[in-house]
Amino acid sequence: METEAKHTERDRPFAPEAGDEGERSRSARLSGPSGSRISLRTAGLISVACTVFVLLLSQFVVQPFQIPSRSMEPTLEVGDRVLVNKLAYRFGSGPERGDVIVFDGTGSFVREGVTENPVSAAVREGFATFGLAEPAETDFVKRVVGVGGDRVVCCDKGGRVEVNGVPVDERYLHPDGTASEVPFDIVVPEGALWVMGDHRTNSRDSRDHLGEPGGGMVPVDKVIGRADWIGWPVGRWTSLDSTDAFGGVPQVARTPGGGHG
Known part of the structure; x- marks a missing residue:
């Protein structure tokens, strides 16, 4: 030219x-x-x-994830594209209370053996890589409420969740709901997580799988990453800052063999 x-x-x-x-x-x-x-x-x-x-x-660093339901309102809305940090737990650190995580629910929220048509799965995965399609039915986004060793109870006299005996002020909850309409009292096994949606009356989470194998616990090795940012739509660009709701929760004493003292 x-x-x-x-x-x-x-x-x-x-x-x-x-x-x-x-x-x-x-x-x-x-x-x-x-x-x-x-x-x-x-x-x-x-x-x-x-x-x-x-x-x-997308495979190794940051993956877009389209929010398919109202279970995490008001933190996340239907159609939001969150950017999932896949390096957040790669270097020795693990999920912490309050983290918003994306995980594979196979074996915990979804029974083993559920498969998708290979062709439609490949097409969906290709679009999902760019945040243009909803995630697989086995992928979920929830907030970590309990980590290994924690005792999580609901609810106290004030209607709040207690973790290790301390009531949690969950200011991120949907204003139309409560901490939980389902009572529970569980101890999270080591290497597992207890997760719940922010819109408790509109979320299928660990509470819904209490009577199933695994008791609603999500294995840590099934965590895909931590949702750190809302990347789309433009009007909702923001980082998902960590919450101080669990700041007063004490750590559970553990014996050298991994048990609890």
């Missing part, structure tokens, strides 16, 4: 002869498609490189 522009400037003062004009036209016809092929090939390579980069980023 630069060469063609220079030729145009250079030839402007002259009136070309008919033969020269025809020659230039033939030359343009020959070089035009070649230039187009180069441009298309370059664009194709750039597109492939960008796609590979996004796929790798």
Whole structure:
């Protein structure tokens, strides 16, 4: 394109002869498609490189996750795209009380053996990688309320959840609901989590699986990552800051063998 522009400037003062004009036209016809092929090939390579980069980023670093239900209102709304930090728990740290996590519920919230049509699963996963489709039915987003060793009870006289004997002021809860309409008193096993939605009357969470194998606990190794940001829509761009609701909850004393003292 630069060469063609220079030729145009250079030839402007002259009136070309008919033969020269025809020659230039033939030359343009020959070089035009070649230039187009180069441009298309370059664009194709750039597109492939960008796609590979996004796929790798989504697989190992940050993955968009589309919120499919009202279970986490008002923190997260239907249609929000959260960015899930997959490195949050990769270097020795684990989920903490108050974290909003995305996890694979197979074996805890969804029975083993539930499968999706391979073709539709591949298409959905491809779109979900870019946050353009709802997640798999086995993927969930909830808030961590209890970690390994915690005793979680609901509810106290004030209608609050207690963790290790301390009532939790869950200011993030949906104003139309309560801490829980379902009473429970559980101890979270080591390597597991007790999770609940912020909209308790509209959330199927650990409480709904109390009588099932695993007792509603989510294995830590099933956690995909921590939801750290709302990336879409633009009007809801924000970080999901950690909550201080569990600041007064004491840690449970553990013996060297992993038991409780």
